[in-house]
Amino acid sequence: MAQFTEIERSKRDKWLMLAFGVLTIVSLVVVGWQLAETTTTRYTEISVTPRQPGTVSIAIGGDTMFGDGAAKLIASQGVEATLSGVAELLHGADVAVVNLEAPITTLTEPFFPEADYSYASPPEAAAALAAVGVNVLQLGNNNIMDRGPVGLADTKEIAARVGIVTVGAGANRAEASRPVLIRTKGLTVALISFGENYGAAKTAGDNTPGMVPFSTKAASQAEKIARNAGADRVIALMHWGDNYKEIDDTQRYWSSELVDAGYDVIIGTGPHILQPVLVIDEVPVVFSIGNFVFGAPGRFERFGKLGLGVVATVSFDADGGTLSLHCISTNNQIVDYVPRECDASEAFLAQNELKGGLEWQGSIGTLHF
Numbered sequence: 001m002a003q004f005t006e007i008e009r010s011k012r013d014k015w016l017m018l019a020f021g022v023l024t025i026v027s028l029v030v031v032g033w034q035l036a037e038t039t040t041t042r043y044t045e046i047s048v049t050p051r052q053p054g055t056v057s058i059a060i061g062g063d064t065m066f067g068d069g070a071a072k073l074i075a076s077q078g079v080e081a082t083l084s085g086v087a088e089l090l091h092g093a094d095v096a097v098v099n100l101e102a103p104i105t106t107l108t109e110p111f112f113p114e115a116d117y118s119y120a121s122p123p124e125a126a127a128a129l130a131a132v133g134v135n136v137l138q139l140g141n142n143n144i145m146d147r148g149p150v151g152l153a154d155t156k157e158i159a160a161r162v163g164i165v166t167v168g169a170g171a172n173r174a175e176a177s178r179p180v181l182i183r184t185k186g187l188t189v190a191l192i193s194f195g196e197n198y199g200a201a202k203t204a205g206d207n208t209p210g211m212v213p214f215s216t217k218a219a220s221q222a223e224k225i226a227r228n229a230g231a232d233r234v235i236a237l238m239h240w241g242d243n244y245k246e247i248d249d250t251q252r253y254w255s256s257e258l259v260d261a262g263y264d265v266i267i268g269t270g271p272h273i274l275q276p277v278l279v280i281d282e283v284p285v286v287f288s289i290g291n292f293v294f295g296a297p298g299r300f301e302r303f304g305k306l307g308l309g310v311v312a313t314v315s316f317d318a319d320g321g322t323l324s325l326h327c328i329s330t331n332n333q334i335v336d337y338v339p340r341e342c343d344a345s346e347a348f349l350a351q352n353e354l355k356g357g358l359e360w361q362g363s364i365g366t367l368h369f
């Protein structure tokens with residue numbers, strides 16, 4: 001057995017005390033960080049001054065991606081060119097949201113090389129979106145991880161530089177689950193983003209990046225966080241359904257679950273086409289608002305579907321809400337990657353697709369709830 005002199009024991013004890021002290025400090029820092037994560041960063045908050053006192057309005061655009069077939073136009077005229085035909089439809093709202101179905105990044109190599117479709121948008125897309133009034137990017141979808149964790153991190157960082165917040169995906173599950181609270185003097189509205197389960201590689205974990213698949217627990221927890229933070233109304237932004245297909249059983253099931261969980265409005269994206277509006281227990285559900293500005297050529301003719309979408313504007317006041325759906329033409333074989341407001345014949349076709357008891361005036365259908 002080794003023998004220590006008094007001096008050696010003294011030095012050893014000092015080193016042990018120092019090590020213990022450092023360990024204690026580190027532990028306190030970690031615990032403090034964890035507490036901060038759970039108490040001060042459970043939601044993202046933005047404050048706005050409504051155009052009309054006592055109301056708040058949120059314009060929501062569908063699937064959005066700047067690249068692929070639109071790359072040539074973007075290279076010659078900029079991202080702004082692709083937005084020029086629909087930008088005005090966002091300007092009347094207090095807050096504008098789009099479903100960003102592609103990371104904003106300089107990365108070009110797909111993270112999932114076996115995927116049939118893999119998208120990315122150039123960094124200048126963030127500034128172009130901010131310039132037309134976009135405040136929030138919905139990231140809870142199947143393509144936001146197309147350039148992997150780095151692509152997702154780039155998206156959030158580049159968006160933050162131009163003052164855009166994100167919802168639905170993050171560096172871990174806690175971050176990805178955070179609602180966005182829109183605070184006004186009169187009302188607070190929460191946005192919560194979910195998608196289907198697109199596999200472990202795209203799903204956020206305790207320490208891994210990704211998006212949040214919907215589940216009864218996730219839906220309930222996020223709604224409670226929003227209400228406890230002061231939300232008067234809660235909007236679910238859902239990414240679900242099959243491309244160019246009708247409403248499926250999964251969409252029907254989860255719409256009912258979300259209504260039961262206390263959500264006030266449900267807006268869906270994903271299928272790239274319009275799907276009908278239903279009112280479930282006084283909660284309006286737009287199963288799919290179609291594309292907003294989506295750079296892929298599209299497969300509307302192949303599936304026998306209309307290349308139409310809507311910009312959905314949800315407005316709340318103290319007495320209730322109004323849902324307005326503004327029809328846009330999105331078939332790139334027709335609009336050449338510059339979506340525009342529907343003409344009279346297209347608006348008529350949109351009415352037949354959406355149904356839902358909407359009152360139509362020109363290209364705008366309205367529902368009060």
